[in-house]
Amino acid sequence: EVQLVESGGGLVQPGGSLRLSCAASGFTFSSYWMHWVRQAPGKGLVWVSRINSDGSSTSYADSVKGRFTISRDNAKNTLYLQMNSLRAEDTAVYYCAREGVDIVATRLASYYYYYMDVWGKGTTVTVSS
Amino acid sequence: QSVLTQPPSVSGAPGQRVTISCTGSSSNIGAGYDVHWYQQLPGTAPKLLIYGNSNRPSGVPDRFSGSKSGTSASLAITGLQAEDEADYYCQSYDSSSWVFGGGTKLTVL
Numbered sequence: 311e312v313q314l315v316e317s318g319g320g321l322v323q324p325g326g327s328l329r330l331s332c333a334a335s336g337f338t339f340s341s342y343w344m345h346w347v348r349q350a351p352g353k354g355l356v357w358v359s360r361i362n363s364d365g366s367s368t369s370y371a372d373s374v375k376g377r378f379t380i381s382r383d384n385a386k387n388t389l390y391l392q393m394n395s396l397r398a399e400d401t402a403v404y405y406c407a408r409e410g411v412d413i414v415a416t417r418l419a420s421y422y423y424y425y426m427d428v429w430g431k432g433t434t435v436t437v438s439s
Numbered sequence: 440q441s442v443l444t445q446p447p448s449v450s451g452a453p454g455q456r457v458t459i460s461c462t463g464s465s466s467n468i469g470a471g472y473d474v475h476w477y478q479q480l481p482g483t484a485p486k487l488l489i490y491g492n493s494n495r496p497s498g499v500p501d502r503f504s505g506s507k508s509g510t511s512a513s514l515a516i517t518g519l520q521a522e523d524e525a526d527y528y529c530q531s532y533d534s535s536s537w538v539f540g541g542g543t544k545l546t547v548l
Contacts, residue, residue: 345537347539354441354526354528354540354541354542355485355528355530355539355542356539357530357536357537357538357539360537369536371536372536405484405485407485410490412491414494421491423473423490423491424473425473425487425490425491425530426475426477426487426530427487427490427496429485429486431483431484432484
């Protein structure tokens with residue numbers, strides 16, 4: 311079964327740090343790009359970060375750039391999110407998600423689609439004094 | 440403030456058809472980037488519902504359909520069922536970032 315399981319959430323004081331983990335199973339983790347997405351209490355989904363399959367390329371939302379670092383260990387089938395200088399507004403459920411890809415071929419062309427096709431159940435981060 | 444705009448809520452009776460709009464701009468949907476839709480049932484993680492504007496992953500009923508035109512996209516649900524009550528999110532790409540709509544809460548009356 312394809313599965314993502316997040317861990318590492320908890321209560322942390324403003325200015326503190328936390329490292330989230332996402333354990334992948336049931337698929338070839340090293341072949342997929344991965345994401346972190348968060349959801350503040352009662353709010354919508356917000357994309358946080360993305361990493362390519364070998365970890366050599368990363369991107370971040372402006373709100374976390376310079377404070378959060380995404381990384382992965384393909385030997386351990388695990389995705390990470392190192393969160394530093396945490397703020398109250400970082401309080402959220404953090405989901406990891408797999409980036410799936412599909413190729414739809416028509417008579418005229420082929421189209422590549424990239425989307426988040428597998429999600430974990432999330433881990434809760436609370437930033438409060 | 441989300442880059443993609445969705446109505447906060449929609450509702451419909453069982454068996455009816457509802458649509459959820461997702462309005463973007465020339466820097467995201469209008470630039471040709473694809474739109475994907477996710478369903479989030481209460482207390483659960485999001486689930487992919489529609490990808491590439493109008494494609495359904497295996498296992499998603501054909502009651503769900505998506506479309507895109509210009510700077511907007513839409514999700515349509517026909518034959519509304521009680522278990523469709525959930526939050527729905529559109530997602531696209533803008534300025535090197537993946538972006539979500541603010542979400543729409545669907546209530547089945």
